[in-house]
Amino acid sequence: MSKRVLTTESGAPVADNQNSATAGVGGPLLLQDQHLLEKLARFNRERIPERVVHARGSGAYGHFEVTDDVTGFTRADFLSTVGKRTEVFLRFSTVADSLGGADAVRDPRGFALKFYTEEGNYDLVGNNTPVFFIKDPVKFPDFIHSQKRDPFTGKQEPDNVWDFWAHAPEATHQVTWLMGDRGIPASYRHMNGYGSHTYQWTNADGEAFFVKYHFKTNQGIRCLSSEQAAETAGKDANSHQTDLLQAIERGVHPSWTLYVQVMPAAEAADYRFNPFDLTKVWPHTDYPLQRVGRLVLDRNPDNVFAEVEQAAFSPNNFVPGIGPSPDKMLQGRLFAYADAHRYRLGVNHTQLAVNAPRGTEAHNYGRDGLMATNSQGRQAKNYEPNSYDGPAQTGQALSAPLAVSGHTGTHEAPAHTKDEDFFQAGELYRLMSEEEKRRLVANIAGGLSQVSRDDVVERNLAHFHAADPDYGKRVEAAVRELRDA
Numbered sequence: 275m276s277k278r279v280l281t282t283e284s285g286a287p288v289a290d291n292q293n294s295a296t297a298g299v300g301g302p303l304l305l306q307d308q309h310l311l312e313k314l315a316r317f318n319r320e321r322i323p324e325r326v327v328h329a330r331g332s333g334a335y336g337h338f339e340v341t342d343d344v345t346g347f348t349r350a351d352f353l354s355t356v357g358k359r360t361e362v363f364l365r366f367s368t369v370a371d372s373l374g375g376a377d378a379v380r381d382p383r384g385f386a387l388k389f390y391t392e393e394g395n396y397d398l399v400g401n402n403t404p405v406f407f408i409k410d411p412v413k414f415p416d417f418i419h420s421q422k423r424d425p426f427t428g429k430q431e432p433d434n435v436w437d438f439w440a441h442a443p444e445a446t447h448q449v450t451w452l453m454g455d456r457g458i459p460a461s462y463r464h465m466n467g468y469g470s471h472t473y474q475w476t477n478a479d480g481e482a483f484f485v486k487y488h489f490k491t492n493q494g495i496r497c498l499s500s501e502q503a504a505e506t507a508g509k510d511a512n513s514h515q516t517d518l519l520q521a522i523e524r525g526v527h528p529s530w531t532l533y534v535q536v537m538p539a540a541e542a543a544d545y546r547f548n549p550f551d552l553t554k555v556w557p558h559t560d561y562p563l564q565r566v567g568r569l570v571l572d573r574n575p576d577n578v579f580a581e582v583e584q585a586a587f588s589p590n591n592f593v594p595g596i597g598p599s600p601d602k603m604l605q606g607r608l609f610a611y612a613d614a615h616r617y618r619l620g621v622n623h624t625q626l627a628v629n630a631p632r633g634t635e636a637h638n639y640g641r642d643g644l645m646a647t648n649s650q651g652r653q654a655k656n657y658e659p660n661s662y663d664g665p666a667q668t669g670q671a672l673s674a675p676l677a678v679s680g681h682t683g684t685h686e687a688p689a690h691t692k693d694e695d696f697f698q699a700g701e702l703y704r705l706m707s708e709e710e711k712r713r714l715v716a717n718i719a720g721g722l723s724q725v726s727r728d729d730v731v732e733r734n735l736a737h738f739h740a741a742d743p744d745y746g747k748r749v750e751a752a753v754r755e756l757r758d759a
C-alpha cells in the first residue's frame with residue numbers, strides 16, 4: 275500500500291515536515307510557511323478547560339442487559355424486556371485533583387453512565403459512594419473550594435478540608451465512608467457504583483416509585499491502604515487507567531450487577547428520615563435490593579480526548595419512565611452539568627459522537643452556535659409550530675408529577691422523625707471490624723491532626739462523638755497523640 279500523503283488541515287500536500295521555511299539558509303522564518311504556522315497554532319489550542327471537579331478519569335463502552343422484570347415500576351423502554359441490551363459509555367473519575375493528578379488517592383470515584391436508549395440518552399451520574407457530604411447544592415462550590423487547592427498556597431490544605439467539615443455535621447457519614455477501607459479503591463473495576471440520589475420511576479399506569487440504584491461489582495471489592503496507595507501513586511500515577519485499559523484490551527471485561535431499592539411514592543412523606551436526603555442510605559431491611567440487569571464494559575475508546583475528555587453527562591437527561599426526585603442536591607445538579615458543558619465544550623457538545631444519541635436521533639428546533647454540524651436537513655424549519663410536518667411534542671410527561679404545597683423561600687428540608695446527621699455514621703462505624711475501625715481512626719487522625727486551629731479540631735471531634743461515643747473517644751485520643759508528638 276502506498277503511503278498516504280501528509281497534508282495541511284485544508285488537505286494540501288506538505289512538502290517538508292522536518293525543516294521550517296527560512297529566508298535563505300540560516301535566515302529568519304517566513305510568514306508564508308502555512309504548515310509551520312498552522313501546526314504551532316493548532317498545538318497551542320489542544321487543551322480545553324478541564325472539568326471543575328472530576329477532572330481526571332477513564333472511560334469505556336459496553337452494554338447493559340436487563341435480567342429481571344421491572345415493568346411494574348418503570349415504563350422506561352430500555353428496561354422493558356428481559357434480555358434487552360442497550361449500548362453504554364461509562365466514565366470513571368476521581369473528584370478533587372486536576373487532570374494530571376494520581377489515581378490511587380483517598381477520594382470518592384465518579385461512576386457516570388450514559389445509556390444510549392431508543393428513547394434518547396439516559397445519563398446516570400453517580401459515585402462509588404451511596405451518600406454524599408452535603409445535602410443542599412448552594413453549599414457545593416464552598417465544599418469543593420475547601421477540598422481543592424488553596425488559592426494562596428496552591429496546595430490542598432487540611433485546614434480548609436476539615437474547616438468545611440467542622441461546619442457540615444451532615445458530612446460525618448460520608449467522611450466515615452471516605453476515611454474507611456473503601457476510601458481508596460484498588461481500581462475502577464473493583465468498586466461499586468451508586469446513583470446515590472433518590473430518583474423517580476413511573477410505570478405504564480402512571481404509578482410513581484422512588485428508587486436508588488446500586489451497581490455491585492462482579493470483580494469483588496478491592497481497596498488500598500493509605501500506605502499501598504502512596505506507593506502505587508508513586509509507581510504509576512495512572513494506575514486506574516492502566517488497569518481498566520489493559521483489562522479490556524486483554525478481553526477481561528469488567529461487569530456490574532444493577533440492583534434498585536424501590537419505595538412506593540406514597541411512603542416517602544412518613545418515612546422516618548427524609549428519603550431525599552443524600553447524606554443517608556435506605557436500610558436494605560426497609561427496602562431490599564431488587565436485581566435489574568448486568569452492565570458490561572468491553573471496548574476502550576479509540577481516542578481519549580475525543581471520547582473521554584469530551585464526554586458530557588447531565589443528570590437531567592432522562593427518558594420516559596424515569597425522572598428526578600425532590601432531592602435538593604439532585605435538583606441543583608439538573609442545572610449544573612449542562613451549564614458546565616456549554617462552558618467547557620460549547621453549546622453543540624450534544625453533537626459530538628460520544629454524546630449524541632445512538633439508539634435514536636435528535637430532532638428539534640435548536641440551531642447554530644459555535645461548531646454546529648447538524649443542519650437537520652434542507653427542508654427542516656427552525657421554528658415551531660409549523661405547517662411543514664416538523665417534529666412535534668408528545669403531550670406525555672416523562673415522569674409523574676410531584677405534589678407541592680406551601681410558600682417559596684429558603685427552607686430547610688421537611689422534618690421527619692429521625693433526621694439527625696449522625697446516626698448513620700454511627701451505624702457504619704459499628705458495622706466495621708476492629709481492624710477496620712483501627713485504620714479508619716488512624717486515617718482521620720492523620721488528616722485532622724494537621725489542622726492548625728484547635729476550635730476546628732474540636733468541632734470535628736464533636737461530630738465523631740455524636741456518631742458513636744467509642745468512635746469519638748478513639749479519634750480524639752489518636753489526634754491528641756499525634757498533635758502532642
Ligand code: HEM
Pocket residue numbers: 324325326327328331365366367383384385386399400401406410411412414468469470471552585586587603604606607610611614615618
Ligand atoms: C449540587 C451538587 C453538585 C454539583 C453542583 C456538581 C457539579 C458538577 C460539575 C460542574 C461537574 C463537571 C461537569 C463537566 O465539566 O463535565 C461535575 C462532575 C461530576 N459529578 Fe458532580 N456535582 C454535584 C454533586 C455530585 C454528586 C452528589 C455526585 C454523585 C452522586 C456527582 C458526580 C459527578 C461525576 C461522576 C462527575 C463526572 C462526570 C464525568 O465523568 O464527566 N456530583 N459535577
